[in-house]
Amino acid sequence: MQLSPLVQSFVLHFGEMGSRWGINRTVGQIYALLFVAERPLNADDLVDMLGLSRGGVSMGLKELQSWNLVQLRHLPSDRRDHFTTPDDVWAIMRTLVEERKKREIDPTLTTLRDLLMARPQSDGDAHAQARMAAMHDQIELLTTWYADIQKLETERLVQLLSLGSRIAKALEFKDKFLVLPGGKKGAAS
Template sequence: MENKTLSQIEETFILHWGQMGVQWGINRTVAQVHALLYLSEEALNAEQICEILNVARSNVSTSLKELQGWGIVKKVARMGDKRDHFESLHDVWELARIILNERKKREIDPTREVLQQLASAAESDADTSADTAKRLKEMANFLDVSTTWFDRMNRMPPAALKAFIKLGGPGKSP
């Protein structure tokens, strides 16, 4: 089991991706593991990932679990090897679609529900000003409209979505 080393370029990408992740509220190691698997042509096992990234085995385990939970990394079996191997989705469009959708499901949707409840409760709440009630309603409505739009985009076949974005949506500007 030889230690496959990274080129300077690969290393830079992985480190940058990790930084990026942190800014978006994603654990650095999770982002790095993902970056590594994204670049890697063949599936890697947990041990290899530790060695390449120089992070603790436990972190890799947790990160892989997280990435699998998002559906962007999958286990693959290898003949004659008991250990699990992991590979990432390699289609960037599909990756983006899944990541955005997962974050929406986990973070936006619950917020939307809370806001809807608050907005409707605020209407008849003596302690809450009509003005606050209005703003809550506007925010709730905004989330509603924009998530509905997102869902629609999300349901498009990948190729169609890609074409739509490339075309520029509403009609291209000069």
């Protein structure tokens, strides 16, 4: 089967971007097609529409499943596996962030913690540990913030994002006139 020029362009773009996103062209194309498809597609559909090998599609789908980016579906009176992407783009984004965090951030956080436990053997080590501590604390603050935000319902998350830095304005105000919970008065800027 033949893709429309519109879908074709979308699929090719995702294939090309794949390498920048840390996935390969095949996986990018499969995901793109599933994302815009009107109905769940099976492996043969993907082979047909994308011109990829049978094995490649199988491996690509396996990878997408490991990322929790596609869902396996079964259609009545068809025993082939069909695949879809979730409808909710916000759910997709949460998954993406979650998985990237797991693969790209958590291992570093663990390594940093290990290295910060070691006794420094020199001035150089002490300085290195101070830098690692700064990095660790920053990553930890970000991931804690994310874990917190991540629990919000989509509606409220969108609301929060739409508000943007107007929240910071409010903070500024509060900072000028109120006493913080820790008992420390915020510095007026």
